[in-house]
Amino acid sequence: MFIDIANLKKSYRTGEVVTEVLKGIGMKLDKGEIGVILGPSGSGKSTLMNILGGIDRGDSGQVLVDGIEINQLNDGKLTDYRRGDIGFVFQFYNLVPNLTVGENIEVVSNISKSPLNTDEVLAAVGMQDKKHRFPRELSGGEQQRVSIARAIVKNPKLLLCDEPTGALDYDTSRSILQLLQQVNKKYGTTILMITHNAAIAAMANRVFRLRSGEIVEETVNQTVVPAERIEW
Numbered sequence: 001m002f003i004d005i006a007n008l009k010k011s012y013r014t015g016e017v018v019t020e021v022l023k024g025i026g027m028k029l030d031k032g033e034i035g036v037i038l039g040p041s042g043s044g045k046s047t048l049m050n051i052l053g054g055i056d057r058g059d060s061g062q063v064l065v066d067g068i069e070i071n072q073l074n075d076g077k078l079t080d081y082r083r084g085d086i087g088f089v090f091q092f093y094n095l096v097p098n099l100t101v102g103e104n105i106e107v108v109s110n111i112s113k114s115p116l117n118t119d120e121v122l123a124a125v126g127m128q129d130k131k132h133r134f135p136r137e138l139s140g141g142e143q144q145r146v147s148i149a150r151a152i153v154k155n156p157k158l159l160l161c162d163e164p165t166g167a168l169d170y171d172t173s174r175s176i177l178q179l180l181q182q183v184n185k186k187y188g189t190t191i192l193m194i195t196h197n198a199a200i201a202a203m204a205n206r207v208f209r210l211r212s213g214e215i216v217e218e219t220v221n222q223t224v225v226p227a228e229r230i231e232w
């Protein structure tokens with residue numbers, strides 16, 4: 001099992017008030033699979049993703065990723081894990097505005113242990129012709145393609161996507177989802193994606209429904225639907 005989470009709990013304290021955000025989460029995902037986390041606003045999706053990505057820590061429970069118990073790593077090791085093993089894609093692309101597309105990718109590949117080739121990755125996301133453009137000269141969908149290229153150039157073990165199509169129109173969203181499925185096939189990258197959109201669940205191997213900090217339903221899709229055939 002590539003991701004194996006058991007009884008994960010997380011609370012936040014604001015002044016005197018303690019809010020239990022994750023109440024004993026258990027979930028598993030195999031290597032090379034696509035997982036989708038569905039759930040309403042405030043259900044704990046980003047908190048779970050942040051713990052898996054080494055941005056935050058759980059209070060208790062097990063978070064095994066590729067055999068590493070990340071909840072037990074010291075700060076330095078957790079940073080290495082986050083930098084080396086995890087690719088992030090967010091709703092807003094967070095590209096560096098005064099760097100070109102190629103440079104945005106190279107700042108990551110330059111500090112990676114075994115990066116993929118920048119031109120190869122740009123070709124994989126269909127952006128090879130825009131290498132010398134600046135982010136402001138690109139559409140939202142194109143910027144998201146670049147942010148996916150930047151996430152995969154380090155050849156991450158796990159790609160975490162938080163509402164990757166949240167800011168995009170229908171057709172562009174579908175092309176980005178298609179791209180994520182292609183990345184999953186081409187590089188064998190395990191992908192975990194947060195979304196509000198239940199229709200997107202059809203493209204995943206496993207679907208986890210989160211409500212108030214608990215997984216209330218897990219579905220295994222026997223047939224994974226290609227993103228270009230998903231409609232909503």
Ligand SMILES: Nc1ncnc2c1ncn2[C@@H]1O[C@H](COP(=O)(O)OP(=O)(O)OP(=O)(O)O)[C@@H](O)[C@H]1O
Pocket residue numbers: 012013014019021039040041042043044045046047048
């Ligand atoms: N750093 C923090 N300090 C205090 N409370 C927090 C913190 N981060 C998250 N929370 C609270 O934890 C709960 C879950 O937040 P989280 O961002 O994980 O939800 P979400 O499912 O991702 O929501 P959304 O879909 O709106 O992004 C919310 O009630 C939020 O206010």
